Amino acid sequence: MKCKQLVLVALMAFTSLSFAQSKSEFVVEDIRVEGLQRVALGAALTYLPVQVGDELNAFRVSQLIRSLYSSTHFEKVEILRDGGVLIVRVAERPTISNIVFEGNDDIKDEQLTDSLEGSNIRIGEPLDRTVLTSIENGLKDFFYSIGKYNADVSAIVTPLPRNRVDLKLLFEEGDAAKIKQINIVGNEIFNDEELFNIMELKFDTPWWDFTSETRYQQQTLAGDLENLTSYYKDRGYLRFAVTSTQVSMTPEKDGIYIGMNVNEGEQYTVSEVELVGDLLGFENFLSQVLPLRTGELYNQATVTYTEEFISKYLGRFGYAYPTVTTIPDINDEDKTVKLALSVDPGKRIYVRRINFEGNVITSDEVLRQNVSQLEGTWLSDPLLESSKASLSRLTYMETVEFETTRVPGEDDKVDVDFKVKEQASGSFQAGIGYGDNTKLSLQAGIQQDNFLGTGKRIALNLNTVSYQQSAQLSYTDPYFTIDGISLGGSLGYSKFDGGDFGVVQYDSTRYQIGANIGYPINEVNRISFGLTYANVELSSDNTSFEQTSRFYDQFRSIDDPDSAIKYESFLASASWTRSTLNRGLFPTDGSSQRASISVTTPNSDVNYFKLIADTKFYFPLSRNQRWSLLARLRLGYGNGYGDKNGTEQILPFTENFTAGGADTLRGFEDNTVGPRGVQRFTSVIGQTPSGTPIFGGPDQDNIIVSSRSLGGNAMAIGGLELIVPTPFIETEFDSSVRTSFFFDIGNVWDTEFDYDLYKDLEFTARTGEGQPLALGDYSDWTQFRSSAGLSVQWISPMGPLVFSFSKEINSRDGDNPKFFTFNIGSTF
Structure with a gap:
């Protein structure tokens, strides 16, 4: 993008200077656009902030050039004048005919395609060459983050007839740098072996340990630093800190040395736990069930769990977005900490609308029958989780997720959006089958747990196998009434041979x-x-x-x-x-x-x-x-x-x-x-x-x-x-x-x-x-x-x-x- 901006500035400066030197102000008597191939003339004129009869000067020319480039259709623009005629000469961006990936192992083609589409690089669209450099650098940064420091990414553009191009992304990933050694400096309470066991990054592993992660990854190292911090703070070392981290590389870029300096500090005991803020009358209950206890060692995991517990409890009553903050008051003299849990429940949130997405076959009515959260009532986390569980237990649902979206302009209302993915809920059979027990079988039938998207179960089966001939019709309406009363029935006939069974x-x-x-x-x-x-x-x-x-x-x-x-x-x-x-x-x-x-x-x-x-x-x-x-x-x-x-x-x-x-x-x-x-x-x-x-x-x-x-x-x-x-x-x-x-x-x-x-x-x-x-x-x-x-x-x-x-x-x-x-x- 910087390159593109420099080109625009240079062009506009050059054009402005030219117009200034040639007394460029003039009245446009006609406009002529040259170089169009794919873009229609009418479409191109809509990007020109100039009309016949307008007076054109250097400033208006710079606006005109900026407008044409912002349309994303052109990679070169020239502004010329022939008397009172304004001549706009353009070169259109080539159209992407095909996109090919070669040499990529760590990144799937689907991921690359999604990434390119995010930059508006897709088949059938004009190619913005200025974006390719940033894409190359972004992909290189990804490989560096997973330890492949010799990786290279090249974007190769091959021209084709009719102003089209093929785009190839060529990857040379190379091998990931292996961790040669990890050093932890400053630890006395826990030895190196104990700390290495809680880290995901490993080094010097035996040849048969295929599961250990020995290649360097920046995100994994960040996770290991968090694990170290949590390990100490969960055992009372409230002042623990990783003071510095060093990552060095061998000259061949195939080995990594990691150093960590830590300050362990001392153990702290919880001296008091206090609830402050608006607790909506639940003070007595919460104080009795809080996991935090005085006299125990400080535990960061327990503090986090307590915050989540209070938030979820308030969520049962419609306070879906509470703020629970633990404020520690540390006494370094007696090594104690007083914990004040500040609670702001926020406003009670109500559900305006419940929406469903992804149900191609199943009707919304069937899904609503399995949702215990109701519209117009306050938002309840337990009811939402229960609704998700009920929907997930339907045999014709593969996945179910939900999210809450605040209603614009309303600070106490949300919409609940359920995203579902359906799966096959029945089968149609007609033909010949074979099983190691049933031998040759003739069968015809239909079985559907979600008949026509109504949630009703219906089955008609005709079978003849070595030991049995049968015909059966069954029907069940799991929501015969609005209260969830089910009603069903069946008819059947069978002729059975126990010897073959x-x-x-x-x-x-x-x-x-x-x-x-x-x-x-x-x-x-x-x-x-x-x-x-x-x-x-x-x-x-x-x-x-x-x-x-x-x-x-x-x-x-x-x-x-x-x-x-x-x-x-x-x-x-x-x-x-x-x-x-x-x-x-x-x-x-x-x-x-x-x-x-x-x-x-x-x-x-x-x-x-x-x-x-x-x-x-x-x-x-x-x-x-x-x-x-x-x-x-x-x-x-x-x-x-x-x-x-x-x-x-x-x-x-x-x-x-x-x-x-x-x-x-x-x-x-x-x-x-x-x-x-x-x-x-x-x-x-x-x-x-x-x-x-x-x-x-x-x-x-x-x-x-x-x-x-x-x-x-x-x-x-x-x-x-x-x-x-x-x-x-x-x-x-x-x-x-x-x-x-x-x-x-x-x-x-x-x-x-x-x-x-x-x-x-x-x-x-x-x-x-x-x-x-x-x-x-x-x-x-x-x-x-x-x-x-x-x-x-x-x-x-x-x-x-x-x-x-x-x-x-x-x-x-x-x-x-x-x-x-x-x-x-x-x-x-």
């Missing part, structure tokens, strides 16, 4: 219809109630398992014992859910709990109940929450109640809990963990002379243990999962890709199984299954299985994909471990 062989056909209603207790708690009618038909009991026969016997016809059985049920349910998760998908912080009870009504053909409890806790391990720990636990129990035809009711085996697979115990085949089916056969111990078999007593029976699981009426499954950044994936994709290391543990058992009835009987192998399986005590809840491994989850355009690599740690006889599994369309 991985459990014991049975076939079932089910029709069902249901409805549910939910009530919000508060922002994080909700209760729901539902009622479902089901009509079930089960194939005949061809397997005669001990566990299933007990259920079949309740319905078996004496006249036709091999016929299928049918029963109807009305299942009433109640559930409680609580969620403080920070996101609906791939959360990294907070917890969720769900407890439900479902019981069939007494007029149902089967009478049973089921209890299920789920809990998940996410503990962030880093500030950016890319590292997080998940702890989860799921418990379940079910059983029958009452009796039928004199037989005590039990839980239908079709309602048994199962385990194994992506959603429960990774490292084991789907649904294969748990009690096995047991068949009992009467032994033949001989025959009569006529050939009639002679059967032994019950103590001489044989049993066969199936290789397939039957499931059980009790379940306990838990695990730990370390969520880590996905390699080679940028931070912005954390909401769609997740990598974790897991440890799963759990068991499914049958509380009704009597091991003593079978333990002394002889085992027989099923035909074609080799060695007979050993009978286990399937009522023993301690027979846990466990596994560990790596899981990668991806919300792809075709739906959620889960890849798991796992190794079983503890297994039981008959379990089917599995190293690799993948699932398409699993829920998260």
